[in-house]
Amino acid sequence: MPKQLLASENLVLPPLHRHWIVLVRGAAPVVLGAALILGLLNLAAHGLVAADVRLLLAVATGAFVGLRLLVVGLRWEGDTLTVTDQRVVLEQGVSQRSSRVIPLYRVQDVSTAQTLLGRLLDYGTIDIDVAGAGGVERFTYVSRPERVRDHVFVEAGRFSRAS
DSSP states (O other): OOOOOOOOOOEEEEEBBBBBHHHHHHHHHHHHHHHHHHHHHHHSSSTTOOOOHHHHHHHHHHHHHHHHHHHHHHHHHOOOOESSSSSEEEEEEEEEEEEEEEEEEGGEEEEOOOOHHHHHHHHEEEEEEEETTTTTEEEEESSSSSHHHHHHHHHHHHHHHHH
C-alpha cells in the first residue's frame, strides 16, 4: 500500500499482491530439487557417505530451501497494486523499491490478458495505457484481473465525465 494516502483520497481496492501462483513458481523448483538431493543422499549414498556427512548435507539443503522460500515470500510481499479514487499505485521490490503512480485522469485504456492456466486459476496481466510519455504500465500475475480493470475504468470514468 502507498505509504500515505493523499488528502481526501480513499481506497477503492486494498493493496493487491500478485497471485499465489507466483509463490508456487518460485518455490517449486527449489523444493523439488531439494527433495531429489535428499532422496539421492538417502538411497544412493547410504553406504558410500558417512551418516554425519549425510546429516550435514541434509541440514545445508534445508537451510538453502528455507532461505530461498524467504526470498520468494519477500518478493511476493513487496509487489502490490493499489487502486484509490484518484490514482493507481504500482509498487515493486524489497531491497530496491520502485513505485509508479498513475493519476486516474491520465488513464486512457485498461486491458487484461490471461493464459489458459490464468483463466483456470483467475489471474492475469493488467496493462494500463497512460496519456503522455508514460505509455503502458504492466502488472503481471494479478488476481481477478477483470475486477481490477473494472474498478479502474469506473474511477477513471469519473474524471472524464467531470471534465
